[in-house]
Each structure stands twice: as structure tokens, then as C-alpha cells.
Amino acid sequence: MFVTKRLRSQWSSLLNLPLYVKHYNVAVVGGGSEMGQVACMLLRGEPNITKLTIHDTLPYITGTIMDISHIPSEPKIKGFTGDTNLYKAIEDADIILATGGICETPGIPNKDIFLTNTTFIKNFAKAVSGLRHIPFVGIATEPINTLVPIAAEIMRCSGDLSLNKLFGITGIDALRAQTLYATKCNLNANNCTVHVIGGHSEKTMVPLLSQAMPLVNLDQALIQELTMKIRSGDEIITDAKNGHGPALANAYGVLLFTRAILRALDGKLTPVHAYVENNDFGTSFFSGLVYVDKNGAGEMARYTNLSEFECDLLEESINSLRIAIDSSKKVVEVDH
Template sequence: MTIYKIKNLRFYPKTLLYFYFGKILSRNYHVTIVGGGNEVGQSVALSLRTQPLISKLIVHDTVKHLPGIVLDLSHIPSNSAIEGYVGNDTLESAIQNSDLIIATGVTENPGLSAKAAFNLNIDFIKTLATCAAKVTPVPLIGIVTEPINILVPMAAEVMRNNGEYDPRKLFGITGADFLKAKALYATENNLKPENCTVPVIGGHSKETVIPLLSQVKPSCNWDQKKMEEFTVKFRSREELTRNVMKGWSPILSTVYSVSTFVQGICDALQSRPTILHAYVENNDFGTSYFAGLLNVDQNGAGEMQRYSNLSQFECDLLERCIEQLRKDVVKGKKILEYA
């Protein structure tokens, strides 16, 4: 029987909280959640609190109530350490020596318009990317902040401008698309989700995400109309959820995808074969950024899976997707010109 107790509690400038629970066993990796005080960040922190390969979970934000969030998380028995940092001037300290950074950001809700959330997230990612470029070695970075199509290229440009950028280490976390497609396909065909695979490629927006029904397993005998209906339903799922939630952005499936992403990264760092769904810098598909299933190892993103024998419907979607992704990437880079 393991008894957990607080060994020490220290306060640092900007109310850094540090709790250490028990003895660290085989956990090896430090994960930092930047934006850990918002709704998404808190949920991500909860999901990662007891992940077996995380030896230290670090939570950073600028909100004054962050120490209370960290204290609350410390009440969850875990053999990992947890730290909290408050304020932009503590950001570099928070991410120093981290193996992985998760950036959350704010989401659209009835009190925060899409435009306002976008502007806040621009500043958030710009600050993080600038700081991350100063850290040696640069950790792996997973961005779940919306809009991913735009903010990931912007983050890359910020880091490149600050002299430290490795495209293998920057990810847009898009696993929710892959999981959503699997769940919806299983429901439509009365199958068990664990027995289904639905590749999803493109970007991370209604106009750019593409479920490849020609590549599903087990295969379906749907006609063209049924495939088009499924694609429309899949692409509209987030909008439908937001409407049902009376204007609140869906976050639970996103948080679950972040948890699986972190687990996958930890596996990759341990040299285990890992495949993750992510939006990364990739020039193989007609645009400089693209999402899909990719191999990940200790160095970060590797080769992305490719597919042949796409249907004409999928080819048409892909053509329009690439056109939109090019615009999104340019927008992400041009934001910096007016900042």
C-alpha cells in the first residue's frame, strides 16, 4: 500500500507552486501545459496527472487563480511531481528542461467571440513560440490552440525568426479528427469503434478535413451519395456540438486526443514504434503544411502515410483543401507583418 503525502510546499516569485508526491518510479518525461488555467488546459492537466511515463507535470498560465488549480491537482494521488508557474516572466523557467510542451489557448464561447478568441490565441502562441526558441534544447511542441491551420505555421515562423526551429518538433494536435471519424463510421455501420480505421487527411477545419472512405477498414459498400452525406455529417460535427452546447466549444474529445498524443510522444521518446495524427510542416501533398497519420520517433515527426486509389470525390475535396490550406498558411505567416 502506498501512502502519499506532501513532502514540501514552496512559494517562488509569481507564486510558483511545487508539490512532490511519493517516489518517482519509471516515469521519465517532463510535460508542460501552457495555458493550463483555461478550461481546456485544466482538463488536459487532469487527463495527464496520472499518466505513467510523466515524472513531472508543469502547469503555466497568467491567471491569478493558477496556484489553486495546481493545489487541486495535487490532491490527485500520483507518483509524479507537479509544478505551477504564473506570469509571462516565468514562462521560460516553466518550459526549460521540458520534453514536451502542450499549448492550449482559449476557445470560443457565448462570452467570447471567435474573433476575440483568435486575437487572444495569436498573442498566446506568439509569446510561447518566441520563448520556446530560446530554450536549449528546444522541446517537442504540441499545439491544440485554434485555429491550428493558421497558428502552427505562425509559430514556426516566429521560431525561425528567433533562430531556433526544427520542423520535426512542432505539431498541431489533430487526433480528435481521426477519433471522431472512427466513432462516426462505427455508428453508421453498427460496428465496434476499435475494429474501425478511417484515415483523415488535410487540415483541421470544416473546409480542409477529409475522411478517406475509400481507405476505411473494414471497407464499406457505400455509393457516392452515402459517402458525400457522411463527409458532410463528419465535417459539421463540431458545429453541431457547439449548437447543442448553446455556443460553447466542444473540448472533451479534444482533451482526450491530447492525452493520446502525449502518451504517443512518450512512447516515441522511449523508442517504441508510434503513429500519431498531427498537422505538421510537410511539402509532399501540394502545400507546406498537412495533417495525417505520421511516424514519430525520438527526434519528432517522420514520414506521413500516403494513400493511393482515392475516389474522384476525395480527389476533388483534396484539391479544394490544398487551395484553402495554402491561404491559411500564408495568413499565419502574414500575421507577423502586422503584429
Template sequence: MLVTRKFSNILTPRTINSSVRSFQVCVMGGASEIGQAVSLMLRTEPAVSRLVIHDTWETAPGVVIELSHIPANSTLKGYVGEATMKRALDGSDLVLLVGGPLKTPGVSDKACLDANTEFVKTVSAEIGRLPKMPFVGVVAEPINSLVPMAAELMRNVGTFDGRKLFGVTTIDWIRAQTLFGTHHGMPPEDCFVPVICGHSDKTTVPLVSQARPGTNMTDTEIQKFVSQVRRYDEIVTLAKHGRSPSVSVAHGVHVFARAALAALGGRDAHVHAYIENNDLGTSYFSGLVQIDSNGVKEMTRYTDDISEYECQILEEALAQLRKDVAMGKKILEVD
């Protein structure tokens, strides 16, 4: 179904207002590099009345102590170890899975999947046992495979609502938006570039043809732009001498969380996310998603005026995405 939206209607950090209601947010993997940054941003988020930090790392109590030094109207609670996972999740409205090793250039998606599988499996099983499923945002990589795996686990355990499970892909949109604005000498917040399909260097598809405002970029410039968006993890990691992007990713998670909390508070909102969707022959797909208090309402589709180049890379990306989804589900079959 084709849904046409103006980019000015999208919730951004500038346009999202705090919800009147307050919510409990649980950061699973809160002692990780990204987890600490996300927790810092959420510590003073007005819509968060209770922030819960969970990790299996022994440094987790220190992270909670540090966060407690920041003046905030929300309560703060920390848990350590798998045995405390259920207590950490109980009562949560939004759960963010940010733990596990970060994806770095030179490390295959399969190796990253193997490293993060146990973390996502354990948390997903506990979420599935909750009496009511919260909104769940998966940040751990590779999202293309881990989100389908999490969904199957929750279905098998008990409680599952596909409208409430999201792979957080906001960073893809932020990067495309910023690069597009920089190229045109415009404030990035006044630009919008749809980014669809998956969340990896082979499956991320920026649609310059659908950008707002419109552009007169040459074919060469467009191809360079797409390559930059896809390679930004590598670019940042090289600049950080081997350390993966974390600050910008954490900001993207914060933008996602604010929109999710606005939706839980009764407002229609938008997130950039990877969700269950088979419109293009895959069971999962990423893009701009309208959400409300029940979760996903609909995903924006861009079917008109897509360039020949975009059709080509989308077809290639879809082929890879199907493999990624299958890889995530296959792990459960082996187990």
C-alpha cells in the same frame, strides 16, 4: 512517397504501453477548460514524472492545488504569469499549447486567430530560446495558421526543429473513427478512417475510400458522413448551448501525448497531426505521422483509389489551407 500501413499498427489508447523512461510535460494554458482536462489525464500518466502547469489566469494556483489532491507518482509544479514562462518550460520533453479562446461556430477563423495570436507568439518565442527544442503540440485554434506562425517565430529566435512541431489534430481522426464504427454497427476501436489536409470545417478531408475495414456506403451516405465530421464542433456547441467541445478534444490531446511520450521513450509511434510538409503544394499538411525520438519520420500518403468526390473536396481544401498558412505568416510580416 506512398506509405502503406495497416490500421492495426496504429498506436491507440488501447495499444500504447507506458514508456520505461519518465518525462516532464508542460501544459501551457493549463487553467483553461481544455487545459484542466488535459492536466487531469496527464496527472496519473505513468510516463510523466513531472507535470508543469502554466497560465496567466489567476485561477491557475487553484487548478494546481486540485491536481495535487490526486494521488500520483509524478511531481507537480505550477507557474503563473508571463515572467515565469521560461522556468515552466525549462527541462520539458513535451510542451502542449492549450490556452486561448476556443473556436466556436459563428466566430471566424480570423477572429479566433487574432484572439490566440499573442498566446502562441509569446510561448513560441520562449521555446525558441531553449537550448534544446522539446516536442511541441499546438492545440490552440486555428491550428492551420498558428502552427506556421509558431514555426517562423522559433526559426527567427534561434532553436527550431520542424520534426518536433505538431498541430494536434487527433480529434478529427477520433470523430471519424467513432462515426464510421457507429454507422456500421462495429466497435469504433476496430475501425480506421484516414483524415487528411487541414484542421477546420473547410479543410478536413476524411477518406472513406481508404477506410478499414472497407465499406459499401452510398455516395449520399459518404457525403453526409463527411459533413458530420466537418460540422461536429458546431453540433457539439449547439448541444452545449454555446460552449465549445472540450472533453473530446482533451482526450485527443491525451492520445497524442501518450504516443509522443512512447516515441520519446524509444518506440516508433504514430500521431494524427498537422506538420511541415509540401508534398501536395502546401507547406503544411495533416495526416497520420510516424514519429520516433527525433520527431517526424514520415507521413502516410493515400494516392491510390481515392474517389472522385474525395479528389474534389481535397482540391478545395488545399486551396483554403494555402490561404490559412499564408494568414499565419502574414501576421509576423505585419508585426
């Protein structure tokens, strides 16, 4: 049943200047958020993006757009504000990125954050569903485990049954695992690969240290310690930043996701870590290394010889994912 696919490094071709052929339009919805601003700045430097469109409802978004436009680079900058202009901002995009909503913030209850981000994704998905042709869509707004299925349900209700161009952007999980593994093993991080499967939360991430490249034999205590650090990375950074989340690393993940999709649009089969609709692992959505071409997501990498520890984590992950996905369906049902 399982097909093992290994790569020297899933990011090696994406960390350097991308080899694109054509030029494309990219829209960032929620470009005024902390993560959105950094993502826009990084994307501003991509020479093969013809137009970078930035949308938000925040009052200072006009200044953000002006700020980014002062960076001399190839993409033409266009900005839109307000809910009524959301469709205009995305109607001709090849890639649409959702970076809006709010991160875990001191003084704001988690329930309020969830409601705010859910509303953002609902409006976002409804606008995308109204497009004549569905472009590639990447969602970086948290919690990805729940919000991507919400977007999928809304898009499916509007007639898009394939959803093979809808992705939750989870590259930060693999990047973090790669870096922490390299540090622990005294290796060059650029030469390491650690795949992370399952979901995109502390309880659902499963770092496959048994599949790491190059493989270093770690004792069980070190494996458990390293796994804990990888899974709780968001919390560790948020505590260190006095309640503000890892917007910088997440924005870098958005950049690498965009580079991967640009390569796919050029006709190159490209690997990308993402949370996608996939029924092969016991739940309807799953995160891992997925192979993407110009038509969307294809086969997801699978693995043999997982350790007993990883199998236990995976079982717990699938149970937690089922709960998150079921809750997303209930959220959408309330609107109907």
C-alpha cells in the same frame, strides 16, 4: 510517388496503458483553460510522467493547480503563473503542450478570439525558441491551421530550421471519424480506422472513407452525409453545448498525442495524427498520420485510390490551407 501504409488501428496501442520505459517531464501552457484543465487531469494519471508542470496567466490557475494536485498519482505537480514565469515552466520539459487561449464562446466575436489566441501562441513560440534544446511541442489551440505556421515562423526566425518536433494536435479528427463511421456501419469503434488528411477545420478536413478499415461499401449519399458530420463535428457539439466547444474530446486527443510522443522518446516508431510542416501535398503544412521517433516527425502516410469525391475535397482543402498559411506569415511579418 505514393506509398500506402495501413494500420489495424492508429490508436489501438495508445488507448490502453502505454508501454514506456523512461520517465519524462511534460509542461502544459494554458493549463487553466477548459481544455487545459481536462488535459492536465488526464495527464495526471499517466504513471510515466515524472513531473507535470502547469502554467497560465488566468487568476484562478493557482486553485486549478491545487485541485489537480489532490489527485494521488505518480507525477510531481509544479505550477507557474504570469508571463514572466513562462520560460521557467518549460525550460526542462521533454514535451510542451499549448492548450491556452479561448474556444468559441457565446458573446465573444470570432475576431477577438483569433487575436487572443494569436497573442498566446506568439508568446508561447517565443518562449520555446529561447530554450537551449527544442523539446517536442504540441499545439492544440485553435485555429491550428494558422497558429502552427505562426509558431513555426517565430521558431525559424530564432534559428530552429528543422521544426520536426512541432506538431498541431489533430487527433480528434481521426477519433471522431472512427467513432462516427463505426456507428453508421454498426461496428466496434475500437476495431475501426479512418484516416483524416488535409487540415484541421471544416473546410480542410478530408476523411478518407474509401480507405476505412474494415471497409464497408456505402452509397455516395451516405458517404457525403457521413463526411459532412465528421467535418462539422466541432460546430455540432458547440451548438449542442450552447456555444461551448468540444473541450473534452480535444483534451483526450492531447492525452493520446502525449502518449504517442512518450513512446517515440523511448525509441519506438509511433504513428500520430498531426498537422506538421510537410511539402509533399502541395502546401507547406499538412495533417495526416505521421510516423514519429525520438528525433521528431518522419514520413507521413500516403494513399492511393482516393475516390473522386475525396480528390475534390483534397483540392479544396489545399487551396484553403494555402490561404491560412499565407495569413500566418503576414501576422508574423507585422511584428518585424
